[in-house]
Amino acid sequence: MSETVTETQLVRLATAGSVDDGKSTLIGRLMWDAKAILSDQEDDLRGRDGELDLSRLTDGLRAEREQGITIDVAYRYFATPRRRFILADTPGHVQYTRNMVTGASTADLAIVLVDARHGVVEQTRRHAFLASLLGIPHLVVAVNKMDLVDFAEERFDEIVRDFCAFRDRLAARDVAFVPISALRGDNVVDRSEAMPWYGGLALLEHLETVDVARDRNTTDLRFPVQYVIREGQSDFRGLAGSLASGTLRPGDAVRVLPSGVEATVAEVRTYDGPLEAAEPPMAVTVVLDRDVDASRGDVLVHADAGVEPVRELEADVCWFSDRPLTPRARLLLKHHTRTEPVLVDQLVDRVDVGTLDRAPAPAQLELNDIGRVRLRTRTPLVVDPYEANRAGGAFILVDEATNETVAGGMVR
Amino acid sequence: MTPLNHLRLLEAEAIHIMREVAAERSKPVLLFSGGKDSIVLVHLALKAFRPGRFPFPLMHVDTGHNFDEVIEFRDRMVESLGERLVVASVQESIDKGRVVEETGPRASRNRLQTVTLLDAIEEHEFDAAFGGARRDEERARAKERILSFRDDFGGWDPKNQRPELWNLYNARIRRGEHLRAFPLSNWTELDVWQYILEEGIEVPSIYLAHEREVFERDGMLYATSDFVERDERDGDPFRTSVRYRTVGDLSCTGAVASTAGTLEAVVDEIRATRVTERGETRADDRTSEAAMEERKVAGYF
Numbered sequence: 001m002s003e004t005v006t007e008t009q010l011v012r013l014a015t016a017g018s019v020d021d022g023k024s025t026l027i028g029r030l031m032w033d034a035k036a037i038l039s040d041q042e043d044d045l046r047g048r049d050g051e052l053d054l055s056r057l058t059d060g061l062r063a064e065r066e067q068g069i070t071i072d073v074a075y076r077y078f079a080t081p082r083r084r085f086i087l088a089d090t091p092g093h094v095q096y097t098r099n100m101v102t103g104a105s106t107a108d109l110a111i112v113l114v115d116a117r118h119g120v121v122e123q124t125r126r127h128a129f130l131a132s133l134l135g136i137p138h139l140v141v142a143v144n145k146m147d148l149v150d151f152a153e154e155r156f157d158e159i160v161r162d163f164c165a166f167r168d169r170l171a172a173r174d175v176a177f178v179p180i181s182a183l184r185g186d187n188v189v190d191r192s193e194a195m196p197w198y199g200g201l202a203l204l205e206h207l208e209t210v211d212v213a214r215d216r217n218t219t220d221l222r223f224p225v226q227y228v229i230r231e232g233q234s235d236f237r238g239l240a241g242s243l244a245s246g247t248l249r250p251g252d253a254v255r256v257l258p259s260g261v262e263a264t265v266a267e268v269r270t271y272d273g274p275l276e277a278a279e280p281p282m283a284v285t286v287v288l289d290r291d292v293d294a295s296r297g298d299v300l301v302h303a304d305a306g307v308e309p310v311r312e313l314e315a316d317v318c319w320f321s322d323r324p325l326t327p328r329a330r331l332l333l334k335h336h337t338r339t340e341p342v343l344v345d346q347l348v349d350r351v352d353v354g355t356l357d358r359a360p361a362p363a364q365l366e367l368n369d370i371g372r373v374r375l376r377t378r379t380p381l382v383v384d385p386y387e388a389n390r391a392g393g394a395f396i397l398v399d400e401a402t403n404e405t406v407a408g409g410m411v412r
Numbered sequence: 413m414t415p416l417n418h419l420r421l422l423e424a425e426a427i428h429i430m431r432e433v434a435a436e437r438s439k440p441v442l443l444f445s446g447g448k449d450s451i452v453l454v455h456l457a458l459k460a461f462r463p464g465r466f467p468f469p470l471m472h473v474d475t476g477h478n479f480d481e482v483i484e485f486r487d488r489m490v491e492s493l494g495e496r497l498v499v500a501s502v503q504e505s506i507d508k509g510r511v512v513e514e515t516g517p518r519a520s521r522n523r524l525q526t527v528t529l530l531d532a533i534e535e536h537e538f539d540a541a542f543g544g545a546r547r548d549e550e551r552a553r554a555k556e557r558i559l560s561f562r563d564d565f566g567g568w569d570p571k572n573q574r575p576e577l578w579n580l581y582n583a584r585i586r587r588g589e590h591l592r593a594f595p596l597s598n599w600t601e602l603d604v605w606q607y608i609l610e611e612g613i614e615v616p617s618i619y620l621a622h623e624r625e626v627f628e629r630d631g632m633l634y635a636t637s638d639f640v641e642r643d644e645r646d647g648d649p650f651r652t653s654v655r656y657r658t659v660g661d662l663s664c665t666g667a668v669a670s671t672a673g674t675l676e677a678v679v680d681e682i683r684a685t686r687v688t689e690r691g692e693t694r695a696d697d698r699t700s701e702a703a704m705e706e707r708k709v710a711g712y713f
Contacts, residue, residue: 007417008417008418009415009417009418010417010418010421010422038685038686038687038694039690040687040688040689040691041688041691044654063452072555072571072573073555074551074554074555075547075554075597075598077547077548077598077600078553078601079600083418084603086598098575099575101575101577102575102576102577105577105578106577106578106579120636213415224430226431226432226435227431227434227435227460228459229462229464230464230465231464234463236463236464238463240431240460240461241431242424242427242428242431242579257472270459271458271462273460279416280427281421281424281428281471281579282416282420282424283423283424283427283431283459283460285427296435320575334580334582334586335580337435338431359554369589390578391578391579394577394578394579394580395580396575396577396578396582398584403582403584403585404574405574405575405576405582406578408575408577408578
């Protein structure tokens with residue numbers, strides 16, 4: 001590796017907050033202080049009056065600038081010497097939940113903004129719940145606009161207490177609280193002198209140090225075959241794909257599912273040569289020691305793992321379509337690299353994302369609704385509980401008639 | 413095992429996207445301009461599909477107003493890869509009367525490319541086109557999905573994009589529609605240069621500092637060439653050391669004053685720059701606040 005290339009880690013962030021919690025200002029502040037806004041963009045961010053409007057940075061579409069609202073996810077990039085950040089700036093409006101889910105599905109960490117004056121409101125619970133549902137392992141509750149409550153420690157403590165009251169209903173392992181003022185820059189990049197009572201890290205310090213490497217599942221091998229590479233002259237046949245979870249080494253005894261055929265890994269290779277081991281999410285090519293039937297959609301697992309494919313599963317889905325989901329619906333399910341017809345056997349419940357209560361057996365799920373469903377697939381799938389294995393438990397549902405992506409799902 | 417660094421993660425994501433599209437679409441194509449981003453795409457295709465052949469041809473939408481060094485590089489690279497190149501020519505579109513060429517000193521063939529591109533996609537029945545576009549380039553691009561759905565007219569509807577979750581891409585389309593696939597969506601300009609440096613990827617010589625005759629227009633340095641008419645507002649030509657940050661049509665691509673003669677020096681300059689790539693060197697984005705969005709809605713890549 002070249003001397004000039006720094007070893008930087010990649011961290012994916014998602015933001016969530018209500019419309020006026022100051023999300024755009026915070027993002028602008030982070031990017032501004034990380035020097036990720038360049039001078040021609042800066043000119044662009046000044047309105048007719050010459051005032052800097054950081055929200056213009058994230059509203060990239062004409063309709064968004066016209067209406068002054070964020071409609072769709074915007075992806076922003078900034079870096080510190082240690083880390084490169086991909087920030088999915090997701091809209092706070094309820095009607096754009098599907099776009100929030102889009103941005104949050106890959107995030108390592110979610111920043112949930114709370115307005116210090118208003119405290120924990122329904123939107124806070126909603127966003128924290130969505131982040132938790134999507135298995136984002138780290139949550140930072142940024143209590144913003146502390147300057148408007150006189151930087152009062154009591155107010156901050158109260159909000160932390162309110163949040164912790166429903167914390168046990170969230171799956172997130174790691175929740176941190178930071179009192180900030182995005183507008184003034186308090187506790188965003190540098191620790192604020194206005195809040196000497198706060199002993200924790202500034203927001204950016206936290207983003208830089210949170211341990212994301214341990215979040216990957218490196219034990220349960222799931223290698224979905226994505227593409228079979230052949231080369232005629234040498235009779236080469238390799239199974240190309242990205243490691244969803246677990247570790248793969250030459251010599252590993254594996255089983256091809258759903259067929260159950262066993263083989264040994266002869267070689268794990270890349271264009272740059274053979275590997276001693278591959279880990280998620282590396283894209284590699286696997287050569288087996290014998291010619292077995294394995295093609296796109298199949299999953300390699302360790303032979304002794306005792307994994308069995310299933311045809312019936314229970315999952316939480318977030319419904320994205322204007323047309324409601326009703327029992328007996330037939331859709332396509334894409335899981336790993338396999339797309340299969342699926343039947344919705346039953347709607348089990350619907351979540352009230354404000355209270356996190358579940359109301360049993362709804363007649364249908366409507367746009368942006370979240371609820372549990374029972375599904376039956378035509379072919380057995382190698383699924384994992386989402387909580388244990390994010391990549392192995394995620395799927396999308398597609399309407400075959402319109403080709404729309406109508407839902408995101410998480411196996412329970 | 414030590415965690416993969418950010419370039420390896422971006423590389424893995426891009427390879428995954430390329431294989432996914434190649435597996436799910438029957439007739440993809442890789443848009444190749446000879447610029448750094450599409451060169452990186454080709455390099456990633458090697459990683460995704462070798463020792464097999466690419467499951468798609470490369471396609472150059474040729475405005476006819478090229479840098480000689482880029483065309484020379486293009487042909488040499490295709491030759492050494494042993495892969496197929498399709499050239500879609502804007503000149504041919506003009507000759508056939510599909511588009512009307514702009515005239516005058518500020519004329520550019522850039523906008524005409526969209527028609528040539530869409531015609532070629534239709535003629536060859538391509539159902540997916542890989543492009544080297546990145547979200548950090550421009551704010552309309554920051555909003556685009558990795559797999560961007562294009563209707564019968566090749567158009568993009570920014571308000572009605574498919575949700576895109578995890579690494580589960582929905583590549584389903586109807587006949588006549590197609591996808592644009594952007595494996596480098598999450599890369600920044602600096603990532604691209606660091607990757608080129610780290611991987612030892614060859615790029616056309618115009619990316620490194622060289623001496624060239626240029627003139628100043630609207631604060632940008634243009635190469636003097638047969639394709640650009642000068643007018644009284646333009647400065648007089650002079651020779652100076654420049655390099656390019658983007659490769660496009662000679663009529664709308666500016667150079668930057670630079671003495672960075674090595675990839676290491678280029679990376680250092682990119683790291684220190686205070687102006688975006690497109691802001692500094694692309695006249696086509698400067699025509700209006702939503703110039704890129706408008707072109708994309710119409711089918712531009």
